Amino acid sequence: MLWAVNREAGAKGLNSGMRLADxxxxxxxxxxxxxxxxxxxxxxxxxxLWCNRFTPWCAxxxxxxxxxxxxxxxxxxDITGCAHLFGGEAALMDEIAARLSGLGVENRLGLADxxxxxxxxxxxxxxxxxxxxxxxxxxxxxxxxxxxxPVEALRLAAEDARLLRRLGLTTIGVVDGLPRTSLARRFPxxxxxxxxxxxxDRALGRFAEPIVPLTPPPACxxxxxLxxxxxxxxxxxxxxxxxxxxxxxxxxxxxxxxxxxxLWCYRVDGGVVRRAxxxxxxxxxxxxxxxxxxxxxETVDPGFGIDCAALHAERVEPLAPAQLSxxxxxxxxxxxxxxxxxxxAKLGTGAVCRLEPVARHRPEAAERAVAPGHxxxxxxxxxxxxxxxxxxxxxxxxxxxxxxxxxxxxxxPLLFTWRRVRRRxxxxxxxxxxxxxxxxGAGGRDETVRxxxxxxxxxxxxxxxxxxGLYGSGEAEGSxxxxxxxxxx
Amino acid sequence: xxxxxxxxxxRVGPSCNGTVDLAALRRRIAAxxxxxxxxxxxxxxxxxGQPWPLxxxxxxxxxxxxxxxxxxxxxAAGASAADGPAAAAFLxxxxxxxxxxxxxxxxxxxxxxxxAARFGRLHGPxxxxxxxxxxxxxxxxxxxxxxxxxxMEEGLRSRALAVVLAExxxxxxTASRRLALAAAEGATPALLLRHDGLGPASAAxxxxxxxxxxxxxxxxxxGAPGLxxxxxxxxxxxxxxxxxxxxxxNRETGDFRVAAALADRPAAPRAGAGAVEAPRxxxxxxxx
Numbered sequence: 001m002l003w004a005v006n007r008e009a010g011a012k013g014l015n016s017g018m019r020l021a022d023x024x025x026x027x028x029x030x031x032x033x034x035x036x037x038x039x040x041x042x043x044x045x046x047x048x049l050w051c052n053r054f055t056p057w058c059a060x061x062x063x064x065x066x067x068x069x070x071x072x073x074x075x076x077x078d079i080t081g082c083a084h085l086f087g088g089e090a091a092l093m094d095e096i097a098a099r100l101s102g103l104g105v106e107n108r109l110g111l112a113d114x115x116x117x118x119x120x121x122x123x124x125x126x127x128x129x130x131x132x133x134x135x136x137x138x139x140x141x142x143x144x145x146x147x148x149x150p151v152e153a154l155r156l157a158a159e160d161a162r163l164l165r166r167l168g169l170t171t172i173g174v175v176d177g178l179p180r181t182s183l184a185r186r187f188p189x190x191x192x193x194x195x196x197x198x199x200x201d202r203a204l205g206r207f208a209e210p211i212v213p214l215t216p217p218p219a220c221x222x223x224x225x226l227x228x229x230x231x232x233x234x235x236x237x238x239x240x241x242x243x244x245x246x247x248x249x250x251x252x253x254x255x256x257x258x259x260x261x262x263l264w265c266y267r268v269d270g271g272v273v274r275r276a277x278x279x280x281x282x283x284x285x286x287x288x289x290x291x292x293x294x295x296x297x298e299t300v301d302p303g304f305g306i307d308c309a310a311l312h313a314e315r316v317e318p319l320a321p322a323q324l325s326x327x328x329x330x331x332x333x334x335x336x337x338x339x340x341x342x343x344x345a346k347l348g349t350g351a352v353c354r355l356e357p358v359a360r361h362r363p364e365a366a367e368r369a370v371a372p373g374h375x376x377x378x379x380x381x382x383x384x385x386x387x388x389x390x391x392x393x394x395x396x397x398x399x400x401x402x403x404x405x406x407x408x409x410x411x412x413p414l415l416f417t418w419r420r421v422r423r424r425x426x427x428x429x430x431x432x433x434x435x436x437x438x439x440x441g442a443g444g445r446d447e448t449v450r451x452x453x454x455x456x457x458x459x460x461x462x463x464x465x466x467x468x469g470l471y472g473s474g475e476a477e478g479s480x481x482x483x484x485x486x487x488x489x
Numbered sequence: 490x491x492x493x494x495x496x497x498x499x500r501v502g503p504s505c506n507g508t509v510d511l512a513a514l515r516r517r518i519a520a521x522x523x524x525x526x527x528x529x530x531x532x533x534x535x536x537x538g539q540p541w542p543l544x545x546x547x548x549x550x551x552x553x554x555x556x557x558x559x560x561x562x563x564x565a566a567g568a569s570a571a572d573g574p575a576a577a578a579f580l581x582x583x584x585x586x587x588x589x590x591x592x593x594x595x596x597x598x599x600x601x602x603x604x605a606a607r608f609g610r611l612h613g614p615x616x617x618x619x620x621x622x623x624x625x626x627x628x629x630x631x632x633x634x635x636x637x638x639x640x641m642e643e644g645l646r647s648r649a650l651a652v653v654l655a656e657x658x659x660x661x662x663t664a665s666r667r668l669a670l671a672a673a674e675g676a677t678p679a680l681l682l683r684h685d686g687l688g689p690a691s692a693a694x695x696x697x698x699x700x701x702x703x704x705x706x707x708x709x710x711x712g713a714p715g716l717x718x719x720x721x722x723x724x725x726x727x728x729x730x731x732x733x734x735x736x737x738x739n740r741e742t743g744d745f746r747v748a749a750a751l752a753d754r755p756a757a758p759r760a761g762a763g764a765v766e767a768p769r770x771x772x773x774x775x776x777x
Contacts, residue, residue: 335649489578
């Protein structure tokens with residue numbers, strides 16, 4: 001079966017749905033390739049991403065999925081408010097058509113108030129022949145523009161279109177002229193009649209048909225088309241420097257600050273490169289954001305050149321207008337945020353953190369790392385023992401097991417071997433007993449009692465050791481084990 | 490240039506019979522020697538100009554400005570591999586003192602993953618006991634060793650931090666020079682813990698070799714460890730001279746103190762200790 005044919009094969013009398021043997025008989029030199037619906041879909045999505053250069057609201061047309069006979073996918077672009085950037089609707093159509101042709105994509109375009117009417121104009125509208133106006137329905141004139149088109153242009157199922165034709169209803173205008181109830185009654189089932197009416201209503205704008213964009217449209221966007229494709233990093237920096245002031249100005253006007261920015265680079269060959277940076281706190285400091293991009297732009301591959309770039313503010317938060325403060329601390333706090341963003345941009349999220357106390361007994365669980373921009377949550381204060389022994393300033397992620405000679409049952413160690421060096425204990429304080437919380441020990445998790453000792457060895461080095469378990473607590477648990485958990489210096 | 494030169498020789502002469510702040514002069518000369526570029530702008534004078542004394546005469550006297558320069562790079566390493574934690578603790582003590590001197594600044598500590606495995610990661614409650622709120626502590630844990638000096642430089646140049654501490658496996662001279670310049674430019678003190686010991690050359694203003702010493706017992710508990718005690722060897726100080734001192738660190742008051750065994754001694758038996766006293770006497774003569 002033929003899934004799709006190109007223009008030349010079509011001119012020779014082939015069409016989709018034909019059996020391969022028949023097609024071969026008709027045209028001996030036919031070149032075929034196996035149809036791959038998933039790859040088609042992916043290709044369309046890539047193209048839709050690339051179309052973001054025209055408008056941020058692009059989607060793959062899903063309305064002709066599923067009825068099998070299509071091989072010609074479509075893209076839907078909502079160009080509301082975009083056309084004037086390209087010199088009007090006709091100029092935009094021209095540019096899209098020219099660029100798609102340049103990529104080797106055969107295309108037909110239609111422009112109308114509704115996706116349905118645009119679909120009809122693109123597929124069944126008059127041949128453009130260099131006059132894109134003929135496929136543009138003037139605002140509010142969608143009905144007249146598609147009235148003369150065949151009923152197939154309504155995106156109907158094949159059998160519905162056949163039925164309409166058999167009834168002598170060949171154009172959209174005629175179908176629309178009939179009373180709705182009588183039109184619906186001509187179909188064998190209520191569902192099919194309803195579907196046809198729904199298609200009609202959508203094409204004529206009586207029924208909304210929202211377009212879900214492939215990528216969420218940004219809150220703010222700044223784009224720059226380049227007369228000459230860019231090939232190097234320096235050009236990219238210059239582009240960024242041109243785009244950033246505009247974006248920060250729009251953010252400021254809307255009282256927003258960016259949490260995530262992305263630079264979209266559209267390549268001549270149809271590829272799209274996206275590089276995003278995130279900030280710890282909403283900001284619209286152009287210099288700072290530009291600096292964050294510095295690291296990520298290193299990896300942009302310009303291919304055969306980048307001919308269009310756009311800066312998207314993908315995630316924004318309300319940000320009050322900046323106020324010059326008399327005290328220096330606000331400025332200082334800002335400086336720390338900027339620093340954190342720079343560090344994170346290069347080293348990856350999670351590289352920088354603050355420590356936040358957690359209401360747990362076990363030292364390793366008593367704190368957690370939080371992202372620096374994170375505002376401190378109101379935290380539970382544990383009722384603390386009045387005189388808590390000092391804690392080490394260094395803690396091992398994993399306590400290191402040691403061999404110990406200690407007084408039995410609960411004396412401090414006398415001698416221990418850590419990292420293959422034997423150390424004689426000179427002074428010891430403790431034990432400080434740390435047990436897991438009553439609710440945490442259940443379920444086979446670590447529930448042994450720990451007795452912590454502060455130790456100074458004969459050379460003056462200080463350790464935080466603990467004994468897991470008790471001596472003589474039973475055969476099943478074996479003898480207690482000892483660990484170094486932290487260092488005092 | 491003449492406008493930015495603060496004291497001309499003409500003005501020093503007449504003021505000699507009155508009061509001359511020798512320390513301020515020294516500081517100025519050191520600044521002239523060290524960073525001529527900084528004097529042209531107005532960057533000197535804020536907190537950058539204030540050297541920061543350790544509170545121990547033997548060491549402060551050996552430093553050119555009577556204290557650690559607050560806009561320089563200071564290195565420390567353990568006297569032996571096992572003394573690494575002692576050097577880390579000494580730098581932690583310096584860090585806490587500096588963070589206290591600069592009330593509102595955050596502190597950045599840069600570690601690599603390997604470094605964290607060596608002597609452990611930072612433990613918040615322990616830092617609170619040292620006198621630094623964990624909330625003021627920004628911790629960077631880099632995946633690669635070479636990101637540590639990079640992050641340190643970024644932190645120093647940001648001018649937003651009270652002090653930056655980094656731990657490095659090894660630092661070459663060029664890298665240390667870069668860090669020293671960043672510290673001067675950002676007017677931020679930089680502390681560097683070297684795991685590889687003090688290498689052959691470095692651009693640091695001061696280099697310390699730290700060894701742990703057996704300490705005294707806790708005054709309230711015979712068997713318990715008391716204040717930590719270190720032998721601090723000032724191996725190199727630009728514009729100063731080497732010195733050695735045994736000190737105790739009191740984390741509750743945040744002070745260094747000459748260790749008792751030395752302080753209790755009636756007279757200075759060694760040449761080193763005598764030389765340490767010399768500048769103080771000289772200052773007294775001029776002041777009178």
